[in-house]
Amino acid sequence: MRIRQSLWLKIGLLAAIFVAYALRTTTLTLQSMWVDEVMALHFTEGSFAETVRTIIQPTHNGPLFYLLLFWWRQVVGDSDFAARFLSTFFGVLTLPLLFQWARKLLADRTAALSLWLFAFSPFTLWFAQEAKMYALHMLLAVASSLLLLEAFRKGGWYRWLLYASLVSTFLYSHLFGGLLVITQAAMALLLGWRRWKRLAAYVATMLSILLVHAPLVQIILRAVQRYQPRDIWRGFVPLGVIARDALGQYFYRLPVPDISWPAFLLAAGLILAGGLFLLLHRRADPVVVLLHAFMPVLIFYAISFRVPVYTAKYLSAVVPALFVLSAWGAEALARLWRPAGVLILALGMLMVNGVVRDLTDPLVQRGDWRYVADYIDAHEGENDVVVVSAYYNTRLLERYYRGESKVRGFAGDPYDPWPFYEQQAEQYDHLWLVLHQDQAMAPGNRLQEVAGIAFPVITGQFPNGGQITLIGYQMRYVYPALPPGVHSLDLCFGNGLCLVGYRFDATELTATERLSHPPSNWIHAVLYWRREPQIDPTPFRPLVRVVDDAFNVWGGNMDRRPDLFDRFPPDRWPVDGVVETHFDLNLNPAMLPGVYRLEISLAVEGDEGRRMEVVDPSPGQPGDRFLFEQIRITDG
Structure with missing residues (x-):
């Protein structure tokens, strides 16, 4: 025994x-x-x-x-x-x-x-x-x-x-x-x-x-x-x-x-x-x-x-x-x-x-720096800067980051960061601000506040319940032509605004997400516009929606005001330039697997019941909106 x-x-x-x-x-x-x-x-x-x-x-x-x-x-x-x-x-x-x-x-x-x-x-x-x-x-x-x-x-x-x-x-x-x-x-x-x-x-x-x-x-x-x-x-x-x-x-x-x-x-x-x-x-x-x-x-x-x-x-x-x-x-x-x-x-x-x-x-879990690095790598432009709130955290990001943007620690007064941001705006197109332990090091700092006042927000990512915060800001609006890798398009609305290109970070994904902004998954859309010489100044709001065959809405762009359209209205755009805009599309986590479509329209004065007419709509397309890219929702 x-x-x-x-x-x-x-x-x-x-x-x-x-x-x-x-x-x-x-x-x-x-x-x-x-x-x-x-x-x-x-x-x-x-x-x-x-x-x-x-x-x-x-x-x-x-x-x-x-x-x-x-x-x-x-x-x-x-x-x-x-x-x-x-x-x-x-x-x-x-x-x-x-x-x-x-x-x-x-x-x-x-x-x-x-x-x-x-x-x-x-x-x-x-x-x-x-x-x-x-x-x-x-x-x-x-x-x-x-x-x-x-x-x-x-x-x-x-x-x-x-x-x-x-x-x-x-x-x-x-x-x-x-x-x-x-x-x-x-x-x-x-x-x-x-x-x-x-x-x-x-x-x-x-x-x-x-x-x-x-x-x-x-x-x-x-x-x-x-x-x-x-x-x-x-x-x-x-x-x-x-x-x-x-x-x-x-x-x-x-x-x-x-x-x-x-x-x-x-x-x-x-x-x-x-x-x-x-x-x-x-x-x-x-x-x-x-x-x-x-x-x-x-x-x-x-x-x-x-x-x-x-x-x-x-x-x-x-x-x-x-x-x-x-x-x-x-x-x-x-x-x-x-x-x-x-x-x-x-x-x-x-x-x-x-x-x-x-x-x-x-x-x-520990803050997911791999996610932050991969997100910046997948969404950065050709001339961006990544600013990390604490210099010692740059080593964390650089361990996983494989992109081309300049990575630097914040080197200014956290309670008056505008002089530092102004220097970045003179050199770069987008600012990726990474915040981690910033409130512990500088309680009540104004890093995010001042950046949000100065620049339109591109996106906000908050992995692990906000242990790390990644905010993208747009410091350059106008480009001479479409950047490489953008899908070209020629869609004009009745107010003289034309959509000339787009790109999305995903066209096949699950409806839910657990890491950065649960429970909903997001699609990041970048739309490129030009204006006609004559433009109607009537205010509008762009609507980017994910819809099914019956035009039921299953996702849409988040309304971050003031955005680029507020700060830089189309009647101030140069006629010979291409203007870049960014949208995060928030998906309904209850979406069933299947194929959906992306829809773009302009709501007059923000009223979704009144939309700008599309010039020369395609056969079978509604007259006040445009359906393009397919989105496939998979099992999560």
Whole structure:
């Protein structure tokens, strides 16, 4: 019976590791990188000496990861998959170490449950797919606590030497690694009870570490003393909010406003039950899990009165211990009342739901810079400029952008951006303004406001719920002839306005879209016009519609006023020029798959019941509108 249980335990362990690896690698490049990842690559793109000079600055968390990333890139390159795989490797390697730690302290079943919780935590998955130090930080947290336990139980100079090496690397994995090292001192007192010789070995080991790392300790103390808040959004966070936010992030990757009380109480209840049953345990050693889970948080809370920099990932070293407590709490409750075992199943289901959400819902994913880059590439003209609100974000865009436009960071006063925009208008035809973290850097800035006053809007794209905002502006209206690649046309209306060309970004698409402006998909239309020498000045509004065979409207141009027709009325157009106009056509998400037509008309004074007549309409065409390009709606 015991052999069969051991076999199933090994199968479960291997299955969890395999599934965790497969889940992390198959979705590794599902999301584009975000700014911290690209900056990590930037810090390590120079020579080894340049990289070291950069990463040893006190402002950088986790110099160890950057050092490893430097050498990793030399071997495998710096594609998204390659750069992130380093963290994936660390995340998967944590699983067997966590299993061993929990198994040696508690029981096989607790260890297996802990492993599965870690494998399917949306938090650990997120950071196993990010080219940052947090997966490494969690790995070293488990490894150092495991080795500390082994050193106290079995002794041996090589174990203490290995522990000293792990602690040294752990201190450089993140600035707050020292919190767990301090906690391990309390763990050592517990483990060293009646093991005085090994406690003395621990003290000797730590004294040697302290001597070696005295400069680091001085840097940390100096950083705390001289700390000045740089991020205006950071502030002191009460302990209760830290507890709720941390559990919400570690178990479900949800912030405080989004985590429900039942979900929070389920995780918190299992942790508290695990802690209580640990205190009642017949052996003292397992209580180190309790210290590992809570003491770093309490130390951080005390420090945060002086240095208020809380974010859940900074305390990620406690995550493995929290999962062990949850597993032990569920197992202990199930011993008292077997149906209570369903609690761990409920917790696991909620965590898996968080994983599915993170992999499928754009609103909670990283900002999609690939989409922004591809959109600009597909819609840019021959002489455009891309302006990114923060200079450091230009590296993000340039990582994915393959177009020809000039990309530059905004280099002016964000509260008076017109002088900068004026310079761009003198050189370029279109301005693509990319906003990301602009309000965090310059609250109340007028980048979008002033651009909207000065220029007609081409389009607005808001991927991932507006994490990134892309606004296109038209700075040049008139061209001497149709640009290359435009479909020519010769359609005149009774007021003397003629449509001479057009292009669309899609003629086959789904009716719905989830990334940039859900639930509706859009078609971007660019129409080119000329005017006759004599023109009727009666006001009108252009109507670009998607219609079916019965002329039912299933999509139409968004009304962005003031547009080009307001700013530059046709009676002011040059007779020998071609005027460019842009329209976003918003589709009805309830459209059925099939073939539709695009319709263009001019509504007199904006009244759709009164439309300008078409000059020489084609046979079978209505007299007050023109049907052209077919649009095919496919299954979404």
